[in-house]
Amino acid sequence: MDGTSDPTPPVDAGASLVPAxxxxxxxxxxxxxxxxxxARPVVLSLxxxxxxxxxxxxxxxxxxxxxxxxxxxxxxxxxxxVPGSPAEDAGPCAGWDDVLTVVAAALARRGLRPDVVAHRxxxxxxxxxxxxxxxxxxxxxxxxxxxxxxxxxPRQLDVVDEACRQWPQAQVVLVSDSGFHDRLPDEAVALPLxxxxxxxxxxxxxxxxxxxxxxxxxxxxxxxxxxxxxGSGCSVTxxxxxxxxxTTMALSPAGGVPSLTRSGDLxxxxxxxxxxxxxxxxxVRDLLNRRSGVAxxxxxxxxxxxxxxxxxxxxxxxxxxxxxxxAMAVAAAVTTLDGWDSLVFTGGIGVHSAAVRERVCAxxxxxxxxxxxxxxxxxERLVATGLRVLAVPVDEEAVVDxxxxxxxxxxxxxxPGRADRDGGSGPIRVLVAVASRHGGTRGVAxxxxxxxxxxxSADVEVRDAAEVDSVRDCDxxxxxxxxxxxxxxxxxxxxxxxxxxxxxxxxxxxxxxGPVGTPGRPxxxxxxxxxxxxxxxxxxxxxxxxxxxxxxxxxxxxxxVAALRAPExxxxxxxxxxxxxETIGASLAAAPRV
Ligand SMILES: Cc1cc2nc3c(=O)[nH]c(=O)nc-3n(C[C@H](O)[C@H](O)[C@H](O)COP(=O)(O)O)c2cc1C
Ligand SMILES: Nc1ncnc2c1ncn2[C@@H]1O[C@H](COP(=O)(O)OP(=O)(O)O)[C@@H](O)[C@H]1O
Ligand SMILES: CC(=O)OP(=O)(O)O
Ligand SMILES: [Mg+2]
Numbered sequence: 001m002d003g004t005s006d007p008t009p010p011v012d013a014g015a016s017l018v019p020a021x022x023x024x025x026x027x028x029x030x031x032x033x034x035x036x037x038x039a040r041p042v043v044l045s046l047x048x049x050x051x052x053x054x055x056x057x058x059x060x061x062x063x064x065x066x067x068x069x070x071x072x073x074x075x076x077x078x079x080x081x082v083p084g085s086p087a088e089d090a091g092p093c094a095g096w097d098d099v100l101t102v103v104a105a106a107l108a109r110r111g112l113r114p115d116v117v118a119h120r121x122x123x124x125x126x127x128x129x130x131x132x133x134x135x136x137x138x139x140x141x142x143x144x145x146x147x148x149x150x151x152x153x154p155r156q157l158d159v160v161d162e163a164c165r166q167w168p169q170a171q172v173v174l175v176s177d178s179g180f181h182d183r184l185p186d187e188a189v190a191l192p193l194x195x196x197x198x199x200x201x202x203x204x205x206x207x208x209x210x211x212x213x214x215x216x217x218x219x220x221x222x223x224x225x226x227x228x229x230x231g232s233g234c235s236v237t238x239x240x241x242x243x244x245x246x247t248t249m250a251l252s253p254a255g256g257v258p259s260l261t262r263s264g265d266l267x268x269x270x271x272x273x274x275x276x277x278x279x280x281x282x283x284v285r286d287l288l289n290r291r292s293g294v295a296x297x298x299x300x301x302x303x304x305x306x307x308x309x310x311x312x313x314x315x316x317x318x319x320x321x322x323x324x325x326x327a328m329a330v331a332a333a334v335t336t337l338d339g340w341d342s343l344v345f346t347g348g349i350g351v352h353s354a355a356v357r358e359r360v361c362a363x364x365x366x367x368x369x370x371x372x373x374x375x376x377x378x379x380e381r382l383v384a385t386g387l388r389v390l391a392v393p394v395d396e397e398a399v400v401d402x403x404x405x406x407x408x409x410x411x412x413x414x415x416p417g418r419a420d421r422d423g424g425s426g427p428i429r430v431l432v433a434v435a436s437r438h439g440g441t442r443g444v445a446x447x448x449x450x451x452x453x454x455x456x457s458a459d460v461e462v463r464d465a466a467e468v469d470s471v472r473d474c475d476x477x478x479x480x481x482x483x484x485x486x487x488x489x490x491x492x493x494x495x496x497x498x499x500x501x502x503x504x505x506x507x508x509x510x511x512x513x514g515p516v517g518t519p520g521r522p523x524x525x526x527x528x529x530x531x532x533x534x535x536x537x538x539x540x541x542x543x544x545x546x547x548x549x550x551x552x553x554x555x556x557x558x559x560x561v562a563a564l565r566a567p568e569x570x571x572x573x574x575x576x577x578x579x580x581x582e583t584i585g586a587s588l589a590a591a592p593r594v
Contacts, residue, residue, distance in 0.1 A: 041408070044107070044114035044167075045175075045400040047210075048159050050151040050232040050253075050261075052348075053099050056397035057112050060405065065397070066106055068093050069348075072232065072261075072302070078102055082110070096155060100162045117163045118173040118404030120396060122152035122253055124205025126497055130179040131400075131407035134160060134172040137504035137535055142174075147282070149252050150289050151233075151262075173404040180209030184244045188336070191250065206247035208235045208347075214394035215344050216242045223341030223388075226333045228326060230356065231347030232302075234259045236326065238333040246336040248329050254289050257325045260302040263292035264325065294318050308355050323356065327363035334367065342388040351393045361389065427459040428588050431474040435465040435481040435492035440547030440572065441513040445480050447574040448511065451581020452478075456589035465495040476507045476588055479536070482546065483514030485560065486527040493532065500535045508536040509584050511577075516548045517567040539587075542580055545571035 040059045047054040051072035057064040065081040076093030093102050107113070121128060123145065127138055139157065146153040164172060181204075189204050208229045215227050216239065227237045233253050238245040248256030248264075258264040266288075274284045295302050297318035304322075307315040334340050343364075345357050361378035365371040368385040375381070379389045430452055434445035442462075449460045461474075471477050481492035496503065510533060512526055526543070533541050547570040550558060 041115035041405075042112060043116045043118055043401050043404055043408075044103075044112075044163075044170075045118045045120075045397040045404065046103075046159060046163065047120045047396050047400060048152065048156045052232075053103070053159075054397055055103050056395075056401065057107065057114065058398075058401050060401070063112060064106065064110060066090075066103055068099055068102065071096055071099065078106075080106055096158075100159060100166060104166045114167050114170045116173060116404055116408050117160075117167055117170045118175055118400050119156060119160050119163065120177050120210055120400050121156055121174045122149060122177045122207055124178050124203075124207075124251060125176075126201075127500060128174065128176040128178070129182070131173050131175045131403040133407065133501065134164075134174050135501035135504050137500045137537070138174065141500070141535065147285070149254070150285060152253065171408060173407050175210070175400045175403050175407075177207050178205040178209050179403070180213045181206030181244050181247055184247065188244070188246050202251060204247070204250040206235075206237070206244065207249045207253045208233065208237065208247075209244075210396040210399045211346050211394045212237050212239060212244070212247075213399045214396055215239075215346060215392050217399065218392055218395070219342070219344065219390065222344070224337040224339045225342035225344055226330050226337075226340070227344045227346060228330060228350055228360065229347045229394075230326070230345065230349035230353075232260050233262065234264075234322075234326065234347070234349075236329040236333050238336045240337050246333050248333075254285075257329045258293040258322055261290050261293050261295045263288045263296065294322050297321055304349055304353055304356055308353075319359070323359040323363065327360045330360065330364060331367050340387060342390065343382065345389075345391045346394045351391050357389075357391065427457050428476065429474045430458045430460045430476045430478065430584075430588065431468065431471060432460060432462045432478045432480070433465045433468050433471075433492075433495055434462060434479075435489035435495075436513075437482055437484065437489060438547075438549065438552045440549075440570070441480060441482040443547070443574065444511065444513045444544055444572060444577050445478075447572075447577035448478055448480070448581040448584070451578040451583075452585035452588070453581075454578070455582045455585025458585055458588060464491075465489075466491040468495055468499070471499045471502050471506065474506065476509075476584075477503060477536075478509045478511070478584065479532070480511040480513065483512050483526060486522075486525065488512065488526075488529060488532065493528065496532045496535055503536040507588065508538045510536070510538045510541045511544055511580075512541070513544045513546045513572070515543070516546050516569065516571050518571070520545055520571075521566045522564040544577055545573060547572055 042057060042059045045056045051070065053068045053071065055066040056062065062083050067079045068076045070077050074095050076095060076099065078090040078093050079087050080090045081087040093099055118131070123142060125142070125145070127141060132138065139160070142153060143157055146157060160172060184204065184206060190198060191202055191204060193202060211229050212227050216222060222239065225239045227239060229235050234257050235247060235249045236257060237247040250256065254262045256264050271284065274287065275281060278284045278287060298307055298314050301307055301315065304319065307319050330343065345351065349356055358378050361382050365378060365381060368382055368387060371381045371385045374384050376384065383389050432445045432449045434442055436442040445462050449462045452458050452460045465479070479492060479496060481488035512529060515521060529541065548561065548566055548568050550568050553561065
């Protein structure tokens with residue numbers, strides 16, 4: 001016996017959904033209102049890994065499980081499992097291009113049609129909290145950042161697009177693989193870099209969160225645990241009372257311990273020299289993601305079964321480096337817990353390779369007092385010291401299913417749009433959301449609102465951006481901010497990021513209020529507004545002169561103003577602002593919808 005437990009059977013999770021119609025989301029087709037006529041929607045959960053696709057259909061009982069392995073080698077093998085029958089080899093799958101056709105055929109043969117398609121997304125982003133509907137803005141943003149992780153995101157987004165085509169009636173939900181790590185302590189999130197770099201988004205997100213959540217769901221009494229996920233991607237996570245304490249991957253899944261083709265963490269100078277050698281960041285990214293890790297050390301081999309049997313020194317070195325780095329990461333992870341109750345192996349290698357588990361356990365013997373002097377296999381000796389050592393086949397798709405059902409249920413009864421509210425005949429609701437530090441831009445927002453009102457019968461409300469939780473109950477939105485040192489105020493940027501998915505579906509206008517004096521000072525460019533405009537598909541953005549009243553400023557602000565040589569005075573041209581508001585009102589009166 002190798003000291004590992006029997007796999008715990010997967011739990012089935014899922015809240016029921018109530019049918020509802022909803023607003024179409026661009027990027028994915030419109031759902032029909034009949035899609036959720038049953039109270040038990042059929043959810044298809046898709047999990048594209050770097051070498052495999054796993055799919056499961058639940059309603060919420062499990063109806064079908066499908067696994068396509070070996071896709072990285074271009075030799076996919078399909079396994080289909082229906083509850084009550086043994087898993088069956090359903091033949092080959094040529095490659096990634098065919099994989100969703102295989103899934104669609106398997107579903108069609110069993111008369112299954114998904115109401116919700118939920119997809120695991122491997123990407124750290126403030127827009128991906130837990131599970132979110134796949135809106136056009138979100139998909140466009142993810143597509144723009146896809147090169148950060150060439151092994152997952154481009155393919156996952158292609159599969160999402162293909163799913164939209166295959167099941168046009170279904171709602172599409174994206175489920176973050178990092179959501180579990182949202183509750184990492186701040187000292188685990190912060191990378192040791194200057195504040196200006198960290199605030200630009202360089203941080204630890206962590207991945208394999210769905211796998212770790214699945215372990216937490218499946219194993220009662222896990223306690224203070226280290227979860228070692230060894231699949232194509234490898235990571236080590238410390239968990240205490242179901243919460244993350246540390247995880248090895250950081251900004252992208254190329255970091256942390258070595259994976260089968262990914263380098264893991266490296267001395268920064270190595271990366272800098274590689275850029276010089278390879279000529280571009282893209283080429284280095286490719287090398288670090290596709291040709292490094294176990295493959296890099298072994299001359300391109302990624303199957304640990306083959307490597308463990310091989311007799312050449314490169315294979316031997318690859319296994320030793322891999323095992324050493326994983327074991328070191330486990331020992332380091334234990335330092336973030338105040339005790340150690342469980343060691344859990346997951347992922348294709350972690351579950352199926354007792355040899356790899358034993359090698360990792362052997363290196364951990366010194367960490368458990370007295371273990372080295374005991375008898376038995378390394379894992380048995382660790383177990384004899386009171387540590388639980390488990391191999392758990394995780395069910396990431398069950399976690400995807402549960403999170404997607406919760407997200408879909410949340411979305412189920414959205415606040416009514418104008419057409420639902422009053423058959424489209426009532427006043428158009430316009431929100432003017434404003435970020436103002438000293439009141440000048442608030443005055444500009446009031447003038448915009450006056451103009452919109454003058455042009456027609458719109459119901460216009462001006463609100464502080466920080467107080468706007470949702471834009472769902474408005475038909476159109478104007479977002480404005482004062483400009484400080486070239487940037488919109490953080491509350492305005494935050495509002496756009498929080499509500500981007502809904503702003504995408506509404507007509508949006510934006511304004512910035514900044515330069516003071518004639519000509520306007522300071523003359524610098526607006527630094528981050530372009531991104532806000534792209535995210536919202538903004539129809540028009542205007543820059544209006546502002547107001548500078550020294551008596552309202554604190555000392556640091558006075559120093560900045562002096563340095564910028566910005567003159568005091570009220571340079572706002574409120575009649576011109578109102579006139580712009582009138583053009584917004586007129587265009588909404590002519591065509592209130594997108
Ligand atoms: C410290 C400070 C920095 C500023 N930096 C900029 C700037 O970079 N660009 C700009 O156009 N205006 C800048 N301004 C001008 C303000 O944007 C302008 O005064 C605006 O009307 C202030 O709006 P508020 O009263 O709503 O806060 C700055 C003003 C201050 C006090
Ligand atoms: N018995 C085994 N011994 C070693 N490696 C294995 C074994 N069975 C599967 N694997 C490896 O597991 C990996 C797939 O793990 P998985 O967690 O399904 O990957 P993905 O990262 O695609 O989600 C493959 O690299 C495969 O070679
Ligand atoms: C996050 C990650 O590395 O995923 P996978 O192991 O599925 O490639
Ligand atoms: Mg995986």
